[in-house]
Amino acid sequence: MNFLLEIGAEEIPDHMIDPALDYLKTECSRLLRVEPRVAATPRRLVVRAEGVIEREPDSEELVTGPSVTAPPPAVAGFAKKLGVTVEQLGRTSAAKGEYYSFVKKVPGRVMRDVIAASLAELILKTPFPKTMYWAGKGSERFIRPIRWIVALLGGDIVPVTIAHVAASNLSSGHRTLGQKWFPVAYEDYEQKLLDNFVILSADDRYKRIRECPVHYVCDRPLLRTLTNITEYPTPIVGRFDEEFLTLPKEVLSTVMRYHQKYLSVESKDGTLQPEFVAVMNLDADRDGLIRRGHERVLRARFNDARFFWNTDQKKPLPERVADLAHVTFQAKLGSYLDKTRRMQALVTELGGDAHSIRAAELSKTDLTTELVKEFTELQGVVGGLYARAQGEPEEVAKAIYEHYKPVSMEDSIPVTHAGRIVAIADKLDTLRGCFQIGLIPSGSKDPFALRRAAQGIVKTIVESGMALDLKRLLANDAKLEEFLLDRARYYFRDIRGFKYDEVNAVFASGWSDLADAEKRLQAIQTVRPTPDFEPLAASFKRISNILKQAQFASDAKVNPDLLERGPEADLYSQYLKTLHATKGADYVTALETIAALRPFVDLFFDKVLVNAKDEQVRANRLALLSSMRREFSTIADFSEIVTISQETNA
Amino acid sequence: MYSFQDVIFRLKQYWAQRGCIIQEPFDIEVGAGTGAPETFLRVLGPKPYSVAYVQPSRRPADGRYGENPNRLYKHSQLQVILKPAPDDVIDLYLGSLAAIGIDLTKHDIKLEEDNWEAPTLGAWGVGWQVMLDGLEITQFTYFQQVGGIDLDLVPAEITYGLERLTAFLQLRDSVYDIEWAPGVTYGDVRLADELQYSVYNFELADVDTLWKLFGLHEGEAQRLLGMYAKYPHKQRFPVLPAYDHVLKCSHLFNTLDARGAISVTERVGVIARVRKLAVGISAAWVDQQYGAEAA
Numbered sequence: 001m002n003f004l005l006e007i008g009a010e011e012i013p014d015h016m017i018d019p020a021l022d023y024l025k026t027e028c029s030r031l032l033r034v035e036p037r038v039a040a041t042p043r044r045l046v047v048r049a050e051g052v053i054e055r056e057p058d059s060e061e062l063v064t065g066p067s068v069t070a071p072p073p074a075v076a077g078f079a080k081k082l083g084v085t086v087e088q089l090g091r092t093s094a095a096k097g098e099y100y101s102f103v104k105k106v107p108g109r110v111m112r113d114v115i116a117a118s119l120a121e122l123i124l125k126t127p128f129p130k131t132m133y134w135a136g137k138g139s140e141r142f143i144r145p146i147r148w149i150v151a152l153l154g155g156d157i158v159p160v161t162i163a164h165v166a167a168s169n170l171s172s173g174h175r176t177l178g179q180k181w182f183p184v185a186y187e188d189y190e191q192k193l194l195d196n197f198v199i200l201s202a203d204d205r206y207k208r209i210r211e212c213p214v215h216y217v218c219d220r221p222l223l224r225t226l227t228n229i230t231e232y233p234t235p236i237v238g239r240f241d242e243e244f245l246t247l248p249k250e251v252l253s254t255v256m257r258y259h260q261k262y263l264s265v266e267s268k269d270g271t272l273q274p275e276f277v278a279v280m281n282l283d284a285d286r287d288g289l290i291r292r293g294h295e296r297v298l299r300a301r302f303n304d305a306r307f308f309w310n311t312d313q314k315k316p317l318p319e320r321v322a323d324l325a326h327v328t329f330q331a332k333l334g335s336y337l338d339k340t341r342r343m344q345a346l347v348t349e350l351g352g353d354a355h356s357i358r359a360a361e362l363s364k365t366d367l368t369t370e371l372v373k374e375f376t377e378l379q380g381v382v383g384g385l386y387a388r389a390q391g392e393p394e395e396v397a398k399a400i401y402e403h404y405k406p407v408s409m410e411d412s413i414p415v416t417h418a419g420r421i422v423a424i425a426d427k428l429d430t431l432r433g434c435f436q437i438g439l440i441p442s443g444s445k446d447p448f449a450l451r452r453a454a455q456g457i458v459k460t461i462v463e464s465g466m467a468l469d470l471k472r473l474l475a476n477d478a479k480l481e482e483f484l485l486d487r488a489r490y491y492f493r494d495i496r497g498f499k500y501d502e503v504n505a506v507f508a509s510g511w512s513d514l515a516d517a518e519k520r521l522q523a524i525q526t527v528r529p530t531p532d533f534e535p536l537a538a539s540f541k542r543i544s545n546i547l548k549q550a551q552f553a554s555d556a557k558v559n560p561d562l563l564e565r566g567p568e569a570d571l572y573s574q575y576l577k578t579l580h581a582t583k584g585a586d587y588v589t590a591l592e593t594i595a596a597l598r599p600f601v602d603l604f605f606d607k608v609l610v611n612a613k614d615e616q617v618r619a620n621r622l623a624l625l626s627s628m629r630r631e632f633s634t635i636a637d638f639s640e641i642v643t644i645s646q647e648t649n650a
Numbered sequence: 651m652y653s654f655q656d657v658i659f660r661l662k663q664y665w666a667q668r669g670c671i672i673q674e675p676f677d678i679e680v681g682a683g684t685g686a687p688e689t690f691l692r693v694l695g696p697k698p699y700s701v702a703y704v705q706p707s708r709r710p711a712d713g714r715y716g717e718n719p720n721r722l723y724k725h726s727q728l729q730v731i732l733k734p735a736p737d738d739v740i741d742l743y744l745g746s747l748a749a750i751g752i753d754l755t756k757h758d759i760k761l762e763e764d765n766w767e768a769p770t771l772g773a774w775g776v777g778w779q780v781m782l783d784g785l786e787i788t789q790f791t792y793f794q795q796v797g798g799i800d801l802d803l804v805p806a807e808i809t810y811g812l813e814r815l816t817a818f819l820q821l822r823d824s825v826y827d828i829e830w831a832p833g834v835t836y837g838d839v840r841l842a843d844e845l846q847y848s849v850y851n852f853e854l855a856d857v858d859t860l861w862k863l864f865g866l867h868e869g870e871a872q873r874l875l876g877m878y879a880k881y882p883h884k885q886r887f888p889v890l891p892a893y894d895h896v897l898k899c900s901h902l903f904n905t906l907d908a909r910g911a912i913s914v915t916e917r918v919g920v921i922a923r924v925r926k927l928a929v930g931i932s933a934a935w936v937d938q939q940y941g942a943e944a945a
Contacts, residue, residue: 010740011778013763042761130765132776132792134735137802144776145792147737175744176754229760260784278784280758290758293783296823300720307718326913 001054001111001154002186003032005047006171007123008148012042014228016143020045020126027122031115039200041231043175045126046200048186052153056108064092065100075100112153119151119160135163148172152186174198174231177283197232197283209233209279216263216277217253226261230281238262238295242274244302247309250381251371255301258377262298308370316390317383320365327367330448333433336364342433346425350468356418359399362387363422366400380404406456409495413460420464427453428473435480454487461514462491471512488514492521501642502528508637520635523587528641532595539601540638543625546610552622555630562620567603572624574600579631587635594632654816654830657750658704661728661810664749665702668742670730673703678894679901682707683729683809684768687893693733693793694932695940696802702730704812708901710908713848716841719824720814723847724840728810735792735806743790743808747782751819758783766791770900770924772798772932775807787815797932857911864902868923871895875930884941889934896927 005028012020021038028036028047036049065078068091079086082102092101124140131141140146140163151158151167160167170181171189173196184192190200199205205227212235226233244252249272256262256276265275278294285291324337333339343360352360366372366383375382384401388394399418403426406413414420434440434448441450461468474480488511492498498521506520527533547553563569578597582590610625612618632638652660666672676686683689683705692699705727713723732739740761744754761778766789768774777791789809793801813825813836822828826837874892881887903920906912912920 011761011763130776132794132804134792134804136734136804137800145735145737175740176759229762262784278758281760282755282758285758286756289756290783292821293757293785293818296818296821297784300823303719304721326910328913 001052002152003036003047003049003052003115004150004152004184004186004189005119006148006150006184006189007045007146008150008172009043009045009142009146010144011229012040012045012143014042014225016128017042017045017228020128020143023126024122027125031118031122032111039202040228041198041200041205042229043172043231044198044200048189053111054154055110056114058108059106061104061106062092063102063104064094065089065102068098068100070100112156112158115151115153116158116160119158120162123160123162139163148181150184152184155185172196174281177232199232202227205230205233209235211235212277213237214265214275214277216265219257219263222257222261222263226279229261230279232281232283233279234283234285235263235277235279236285236291236294237265238276238278238291238298240274240276240295240298240302244306245272245274247302247306248385250378250385251305251309251375252302254375254378255305256298258375259301260294260298262294304374305371308374312369312371312386313389317362317365317386317392320368321361323368324364327364330433330437330439332437336367339429339433340364342429343422343425346428346473347421349473350421350425352418352421352425355393355395356399356421358392359387359396359403359418359422360425362392362396363400363403363426406459408452409455409459409491413456413463417464420460420466424457424460424466424468427457431457431480431483432475432477435477435483436475440479440483450483451487454484455491458484458488458491458514459495462518465515465518467513467515469512470514485511488517492518496521498525501640502636505636505638505640508640509633509635520587523591524636524641526588527591527595530592530595532598533591534641534643536595536598536601537638537641538643539598539605540629540632541641541643542605543629544639547622547626547629550610550622552626554623555626556619556623558624558627559620562617563624564608564617567600567607568621568624571597571600571604575624575628575631582632590635594635597628597632651829652750652816652819653832654812654828654836657812657816657819658726658728660750661746662702662704664746665700665730668700670700670702670732673701675703675705678897679708680705680897681709681900681904682768683727684773684807685771685897685900686729687890689729689731689807690771690773690796690928691890691893691932691935693731693796693801693805693807694799694936697940698803699733699805700731702728705729708847708904710847710851710905713844713851713908715848716826716837716844719826722813722825722840723844723851726812728812730808730810731805732808733805734803739806740790743780743788746808750815752782761790764789769921770903770928771796772925772929777807782818785814785818787811787818797935798929799932799936851905851908855905855909857906857909860902860906860909860911864899864906867895867898867902868927871899871927871931875927875934878934878937884938887934887938889931889938892934893931896924896931899924899927 017040021040024045024047025036025038032049032052034049034051036047039046063082066074075086078100079089082104084102089100089102092099124142128143131143133139133141134145146162146165148170149160149162149165149167150169150171151160152169157167157169169183171184172180178196178198182192182196193200206223209223209226214237252272253264256264263277265273265277267273276298280290324340325335327336329336329339340361344357347356347360363383366379366386369382372379372382380403381401384397387400388397395416395418398416399422402414402419403422405411405423414423430448430453431450434450439448470484471481474484489503492503493500502521502524506517506524511517558572560572563572574597578593581593585593610621612621662672673688676688680686686705688701688703692701706724707727708724710723712721714721736742747754760781762781764779765776766774773796775791775793779786780788780790787810791807793805793807795801813828816828817825820828826835826841828836830836830839871892874888878887903924
C-alpha cells in the first residue's frame with residue numbers, strides 16, 4: 001500500500017525543517033517498516049512510502065507461568081487465563097527450575113490501526129528547539145500551528161486528530177497563488193501541489209533559484225535558507241545606486257545577506273556590482289513592483305549604514321577606548337576596557353610587537369560604534385575598516401579586522417602574525433576568565449562559546465606553526481588545561497584525521513607546544529607503515545609493563561660492566577648509537593632510527609631474562625629498559641600505539 | 651493613493667467587520683501596543699476578546715532628531731488582538747492587506763521566523779515578521795506567556811508598522827514625506843516632536859529626576875500591590891491604576907537607557923524590578939477578574 005502524510009503547518013522556521021525531516025524519516029521507517037521519502041516546504045512536512053504491508057505478520061509469544069512444582073489450582077488458573085487446558089501447556093526450563101509455559105499465537109495487527117494509533121504521537125514528538133501551543137492551555141505543542149493533515153494509506157484516510165484537526169485528503173496550495181482545500185491522492189500529490197504553485201522538492205526549488213540571469217555569489221547557507229522559506233521561488237535582479245559602492249564591500253554584503261537575504265553580485269575579479277538578487281515566493285514580478293520594492297528597502301538600509309559610517313568617523317577609535325569602561329564584558333570579569341587591558345598584557349606575553357599591542361588596544365572599540373550596534377555580525381571587521389580609514393598602520397587595521405577568526409572549524413585563521421596573536425589573546429582571556437569564575441561549559445550549554453574559542457586557539461597555533469608553551473598560558477588552571485587538551489584531541493582526530501592512538505602517543509610525550517605536537521604526529525604517521533615500527537611499539541608496551549610490574553622508577557644509569565655479552569650488550573651499544581644518531585635529527589629520521597632498534601630488542605627479549613636471579617644484574621637490565629623508554633619517548637610514547645600483536649606480547 | 655489616515659481608517663474598518671472592538675490609543679507612554687492594558691491584561695484569563703487600536707509607541711533610544719528617514723522616537727502601531735486566534739488568522743491578516751490596496755499576486759510576501767519577548771512584561775510568544783517585498787511591515791505573534799502566566803487562550807497579536815506600511819503604499823523613501831491627509835505630510839505633523847524629544851531624551855533629561863520618578867512610580871505600584879491580598883472588595887481594587895505606574899516605570903527606564911544612564915549590569919536589575927511589578931499586576935488581575943475560574 002502507498003502511504004502519504006502531509007503535516008500542514010503555518011510557516012516553519014527554515015533551519016528547523018531538515019532536522020524535522022530526519023526525525024520523521026527515521027520514525028516513519030520504524031512505523032511503516034519500509035523506507036519512506038521525505039520532503040518539505042515551509043508550510044508542509046511530507047512523508048511518502050510505497051509497499052506498506054496491510055497487516056503485520058502473525059507472531060508467537062512465549063508466556064511463562066507457575067513452576068512445575070506449583071499446586072494444581074495455580075496451574076489451572078494459568079491455563080484458564082490463556083483459555084487453554086492444562087494439558088495444552090508446555091514446559092520451559094529457566095535458571096531457577098522448570099516452569100509451565102504456553103506459546104501464544106499473536107495475530108498481526110492491521111497496519112492502518114497501527115499507524116492510526118501512533119501517528120499523532122509520532123508527529124508531536126518531532127524535536128524542535130522551541131515549541132508552542134495554539135489550541136488553548138495544555139493542548140498539543142508543535143513548532144507552529146498545524147492547520148491540516150493529509151494522512152492516506154492505500155487511498156483511505158488514516159484517522160488521526162491533532163488539536164482538533166482531523167486528517168483528510170484535502171491539501172492547500174501556495175498562500176496567494178494556490179487553491180485551498182483540494183483533494184489529493186498518493187499518485188497525483190506532487191502534481192496537484194505544482195498546479196497550486198507549490199514545488200515540493202527542495203532540489204527543484206534550489207534549481208529554480210539557480211536559474212538566474214546574473215552571476216551571484218554562491219552563498220550556500222543563504223541559498224539553503226531561501227530554498228526553505230519559499231514554496232515557489234523565483235529570483236529577481238535589482239540594482240542599487242553606484243554611489244553606495246564607496247562603502248566597504250563587507251558592510252554592503254552584510255546588509256544584503258543578513259538583513260535582506262539578498263545574494264550579492266560580483267564581477268569575475270571579485271568586485272561588488274551595484275546589483276543584487278532577491279528570491280520571491282511567487283511565480284513572477286508581473287508589474288515590476290516587487291523589484292522596485294526590494295530596491296527601495298535596500299536603499300533605505302544602505303542609507304542607514306552610510307549614516308552610521310559617517311557618524312562613527314566623528315569619534316576615532318582611540319578616543320573610544322575609555323568608553324569601553326561602560327560596556328560590560330561579563331559582570332564578574334568587568335568591562336571591555338578591563339578585557340582590553342588584559343589582552344594587551346597577554347599580547348606582550350605572547351611576544352607581540354608594538355602593532356599587535358596597538359591592535360589589541362583598539363580591537364574592542366568598535367563595540368561602541370553605531371554600525372556595530374546595528375550590524376553586530378560585523379564586529380572586528382568594522383574596527384579594522386575604521387582603523388584603516390583613520391590612518392592606523394595597515395598591520396594594526398588588519399589585526400583588528402581578523403581577530404575574531406576563526407569563527408568556526410571551517411573558517412581560516414588570521415593571515416597576519418599580529419592578527420593571530422590578538423586572536424589568541426582575545427580567546428585566551430575569555431577562556432581564562434570564564435573558567436576562573438566557574439562558567440565552564442557543560443553538555444550543550446556553552447553561552448560564551450568557549451569550545452569554539454578553544455578550538456580557535458588550537459587551530460590558529462597549529463596552522464600558523466607558532467611555538468607557544470600553551471600550558472604556561474593557561475594560568476595553572478587544571479580544568480582549563482583538560483578542556484584545551486580535549487579540544488586539541490578533537491582537532492587532531494576529527495578535523496585533521498590522525499588516529500586516536502597516534503594522538504595519545506604524541507600527547508603523552510607532551511602537548512603544550514601544539515605546533516611541535518603536529519610535527520611529531522606527522523612523523524608518526526609517516527613512519528608507522530614501515531615494517532619495524534609497530535613491532536617496536538609492541539616492544540615498548542612490553543617494556544612499560546615490565547617496568548610497571550617491577551615498580552621500577554629509578555633513573556639509574558646502566559652499568560656496562562654488568563652487561564652480559566651477546567644480545568644484552570648488543571642492545572646497549574645499539575641504544576647508545578641510536579641515542580647519538582637521534583640527537584638533533586628531524587622527527588622522521590629519529591623515528592626511523594629508533595624503529596631500527598627492533599631486531600635488537602626482539603633478540604634481547606628472546607634470549608635474556610630480565611628477572612635475573614642476581615639482584616644487581618636484574619636492576620641493571622631494568623635500568624637499560626628504563627633508559628630506552630625515557631630517551632626514546634620524547635617524540636611519542638610508543639606504548640600508546642595500538643598494534644595487532646599487542647595483545648599477545650603484553 | 652491612500653493617505654496615512656486612510657490606511658488607519660481602512661484597517662480599523664476591516665477588523666471591526668471581523669468582530670474587533672475598536673479602541674482608542676492608551677493615554678500613557680508605552681513602547682509598543684502590547685503594553686497597553688487592552689493587550690497586556692485582556693489576553694490573560696479564559697475570556698475571548700478581540701480588539702484593534704492604533705497605539706503611538708514611544709522608544710526614546712530610537713529617536714534620530716527627525717534626521718533619519720526611517721527611524722522614529724514615536725511611531726504608530728495598529729495593534730490587533732484576536733483571542734483566541736481563529737484557525738484562518740493568517741488569511742484574515744492577508745485580507746487586511748488587500749483591504750488597503752495590496753494585490754498579493756503582485757507582491758512578494760513571506761513570513762519569516764521572529765519570536766518575540768518582552769522581559770519587562772514577563773511575556774513571550776512565537777511568530778514571524780511579515781516581509782512585503784523585503785520590507786518588514788508586521789509583527790505577528792502567538793502569545794504564550796504574559797506576566798509570567800501561561801495563557802488560557804492563545805491570542806494572535808498582529809502589529810502593523812503604520813508609517814512603513816504607508817511609505818510602502820505611497821512609494822516614499824522617507825516617512826516624513828508620506829501624506830498624512832491630502833496636502834499634509836507626516837513631517838508637517840510630527841517633525842517637531844521628533845526633534846524635541848530626541849533633544850530631551852539624549853541631552854537634556856535630568857537623570858536624577860528620572861530616577862526619582864522611577865522610584866516614586868515603583869513605590870506606588872508596590873504599595874498598591876502589597877494591599878491587594880487583604881483588600882476586602884476585590885472588584886473595587888485599583889489594579890488598573892497600579893498598572894499605570896508600572897508603565898510609567900517602563901517608559902522612564904527606556905528614557906534613562908537612551909540617556910545612557912544605565913550600565914549593562916544595572917540594566918538586568920532594573921528590568922527585573924519592572925518585571926516583578928508586571929508579574930504582580932498580572933496575577934492580581936487574573937485573580938480579580940476570574941478568581942477561582944483561573945486556578
